[in-house]
Amino acid sequence: MNVFDAVKQSVTTRQAAEIYGVKVRRNNMASCPFHNDRIPSMKVDKRFHCFGCGADGDVIDFVSRLYGISSLEAAQKIASDFGISYDSKPVKAKPKKVVHKKSDAQIYAEAEQRCFRVLSDYYHLLRKWEMDYAPNMEDETWHPLFVEALQKKSHLEYLLDILVFGEIEEKALLVMEYGKEVTLLEQRISKFTCREAETSIGSSQ
Known part of the structure; x- marks a missing residue:
């Protein structure tokens, strides 16, 4: 199992948010760390979604955005911090779309x-x-x-x-x-x- 699948199956966004310093209330709402959020407008559960700025994604997206790192680095960080084992074979990156500029x-x-x-x-x-x-x-x-x-x-x-x-x-x-x-x-x-x-x-x- 690669690091992405291992992390997604083992850790919810709420668990990651709490360990990385984001306070989540009982109703799964938290102040969004991605914009100036005075009133808690982010719902954090298995995934996260902010009703204020529109930020949305899974636990890896959350950590990637929180620390300004790539998805792979975020997945590896979560796996390390939560002690999750995974197949360490290199993950093949999806080929990027080649954008041909018009002459x-x-x-x-x-x-x-x-x-x-x-x-x-x-x-x-x-x-x-x-x-x-x-x-x-x-x-x-x-x-x-x-x-x-x-x-x-x-x-x-x-x-x-x-x-x-x-x-x-x-x-x-x-x-x-x-x-x-x-x-x-x-x-x-x-x-x-x-x-x-x-x-x-x-x-x-």
């Missing part, structure tokens, strides 16, 4: 794709507004979304042409210049989409 080229490619997607969605929205809000009478007051469609549609066509047919330098400059505007447009498009979905659901009921 500058990948980051730019994603930014360009996002820019094209958002501007394309906005362009289709402008075309929809141009049709949906077109005035029926000559003296009718133009809807703000119809006006926006007339003002912005040609410029959007120009930007989309650059992203499709432009040189890499032109594309990169466009993506850089329109970064903030693309974020705002994405939020605005999302609001309109949600609003239309709610209207559609309401009309169908």
Whole structure:
């Protein structure tokens, strides 16, 4: 049996907490040692959970956090302090996940794709507004979304042409210049989409 299993089967978090100086009351509540806890907010039994700061785990997690040591060191400390025997063969550490950092080229490619997607969605929205809000009478007051469609549609066509047919330098400059505007447009498009979905659901009921 390795040190982790041996410790977890032999010692509760409450037993460890008490031997390491944490006072546990009869109702299994204690002042949390992991934050400034004036009123006891940590429940300590086989495991521990603090309702104040959210700290949670088993006896090894508790000791590891209490002393700022690794899980293996915490398990070994508990085993030594409580006289627990265990198989001393080295414990194989779980392989760490390798986090592959994105290259500058990948980051730019994603930014360009996002820019094209958002501007394309906005362009289709402008075309929809141009049709949906077109005035029926000559003296009718133009809807703000119809006006926006007339003002912005040609410029959007120009930007989309650059992203499709432009040189890499032109594309990169466009993506850089329109970064903030693309974020705002994405939020605005999302609001309109949600609003239309709610209207559609309401009309169908």
